[in-house]
Amino acid sequence: MSTTTPTAIPTRTQVAIIGAGPAGLLLGQLLYKAGIDAVIIERQSGDYVLGRIRAGVIEQTTADALDAAGVGSRMHSEGLPHDGVELCVDGQRHRIDLAALTGGKHVTVYGQTEVTRDLMEARATEGLLTVYEAQGVSVHDFAGTQPRVRFTHGSVAREIACDYIAGCDGFHGVCRASVPAGALRTFEKVYPFGWLGLLADVPPVSDELIYVRSPRGFALCSMRSKTRSRYYLQCSLDHKVEQWSDAAFWEELRLRLDPQACDELVTGPSIEKSIAPLRSFVTEPMRFGSLFLAGDAAHIVPPTGAKGLNLAAADVTYLAAALADHYNGHDDEGLSRYSERALARVWKAERFSWWFTSLMHRFPDNAGFGERMQEAELAYLFGSQAAQAALAENYVGLPMVLH
Numbered sequence: 155m156s157t158t159t160p161t162a163i164p165t166r167t168q169v170a171i172i173g174a175g176p177a178g179l180l181l182g183q184l185l186y187k188a189g190i191d192a193v194i195i196e197r198q199s200g201d202y203v204l205g206r207i208r209a210g211v212i213e214q215t216t217a218d219a220l221d222a223a224g225v226g227s228r229m230h231s232e233g234l235p236h237d238g239v240e241l242c243v244d245g246q247r248h249r250i251d252l253a254a255l256t257g258g259k260h261v262t263v264y265g266q267t268e269v270t271r272d273l274m275e276a277r278a279t280e281g282l283l284t285v286y287e288a289q290g291v292s293v294h295d296f297a298g299t300q301p302r303v304r305f306t307h308g309s310v311a312r313e314i315a316c317d318y319i320a321g322c323d324g325f326h327g328v329c330r331a332s333v334p335a336g337a338l339r340t341f342e343k344v345y346p347f348g349w350l351g352l353l354a355d356v357p358p359v360s361d362e363l364i365y366v367r368s369p370r371g372f373a374l375c376s377m378r379s380k381t382r383s384r385y386y387l388q389c390s391l392d393h394k395v396e397q398w399s400d401a402a403f404w405e406e407l408r409l410r411l412d413p414q415a416c417d418e419l420v421t422g423p424s425i426e427k428s429i430a431p432l433r434s435f436v437t438e439p440m441r442f443g444s445l446f447l448a449g450d451a452a453h454i455v456p457p458t459g460a461k462g463l464n465l466a467a468a469d470v471t472y473l474a475a476a477l478a479d480h481y482n483g484h485d486d487e488g489l490s491r492y493s494e495r496a497l498a499r500v501w502k503a504e505r506f507s508w509w510f511t512s513l514m515h516r517f518p519d520n521a522g523f524g525e526r527m528q529e530a531e532l533a534y535l536f537g538s539q540a541a542q543a544a545l546a547e548n549y550v551g552l553p554m555v556l557h
């Protein structure tokens with residue numbers, strides 16, 4: 155996937171984007187559409203970025219952003235619109251009718267890998283520069299108005315001067331870590347379990363996603379297409395992926411599913427298997443001088459509800475609009491209010507992801523009162539249309555407030 159010719163690297167651009175994950179790539183495409191010059195600097199190779207398996211539930215606002223970026227066509231033709239989602243509790247399934255509860259809204263199931271591929275291809279088609287395999291990326295002078303990015307590429311030291319740096323470099327990136335201590339406040343919750351994920355070329359067990367709460371822990375039946383499925387099992391944090399044979403995974407999944415799903419489950423060899431920890435994390439503010447943080451660089455949600463990609467898309471939609479207003483000579487209000495606007499939406503998605511995670515998992519120290527609270531919350535949810543509407547409204551995605 156798109157390689158870089160070292161000689162093509164400029165010494166100046168308007169916006170230097172650090173990180174070619176979905177946040178950086180989508181921002182690059184939105185800026186291109188707005189006539190703003192940007193270079194993306196990524197420390198990994200394009201193939202490595204495409205190899206990461208992440209969630210694949212696209213909210214309408216994210217679909218709109220992909221359309222605005224000119225990369226929505228494959229998502230529309232190959233993505234699967236989902237009007238509902240199922241919750242399975244102690245062997246009994248309950249359908250949440252997303253469309254009926256939200257006035258006709260739905261989500262689109264389309265893998266993040268495919269979103270990333272579409273964005274990379276659009277960038278390559280337009281001849282826009284992504285510097286892959288940049289080493290030792292560092293960001294400088296962003297407290298003022300003349301920031302710079304340094305890195306080494308093909309053993310040549312490079313420096314790019316810019317007006318703004320977009321820190322789209324994920325949770326472990328260099329941008330947030332480069333902000334002076336004390337200038338940012340962080341909020342964090344680490345959950346006492348992980349998700350073991352398995353991808354396989356087998357048809358999904360059901361037409362809709364099933365979030366499962368069972369006495370043995372949470373499970374999720376998801377999909378990438380009608381022939382490729384993605385399953386998850388809540389697991390202990392000290393488990394290693396090597397301990398889990400495919401057979402052991404399928405056996406444990408069956409123990410958590412309802413009888414109908416067990417009957418209909420098609421198993422097969424895994425294409426990918428990995429364990430991810432679960433974390434809630436927010437940085438405030440999301441701006442320091444001419445450095446703007448977006449996506450996982452600024453916040454993490456646990457994957458229950460699949461908000462990570464959608465939050466990243468909302469951030470860069472706000473940021474691209476703000477930069478367009480700035481360069482069009484309109485005003486800088488969008489830049490001044492970027493952090494406030496993005497965080498207003500982030501905290502709501504953090505709340506929903508935390509709530510949905512807390513509701514559906516087994517917590518090691520939760521026996522007694524905590525477990526009864528989960529049961530009462532679930533009984534309320536299944537008996538109340540208002541509670542289901544609240545779940546549905548959040549699941550399909552809250553609106554973006556641009557002005």
Ligand code: APR
Nearest residue numbers: 173175176177196197291323324327328449450462463466
């Ligand atoms: N220099 C350059 N690039 C870096 C650096 C660095 N020092 N550190 C990290 N990166 C790159 C990573 O290699 C990665 O490709 O930044 C990118 C960040 O991408 P993601 O982690 O995917 O983060 P983001 O684009 O914000 O994605 C948001 O998509 O990937 C999911 O879990 C993520 O759901 C979330 C959403």
Ligand code: PHB
Nearest residue numbers: 209210376457458459460
């Ligand atoms: C996925 O398909 O990987 C997925 C779907 C929904 C989630 C999390 C992950 O909530």
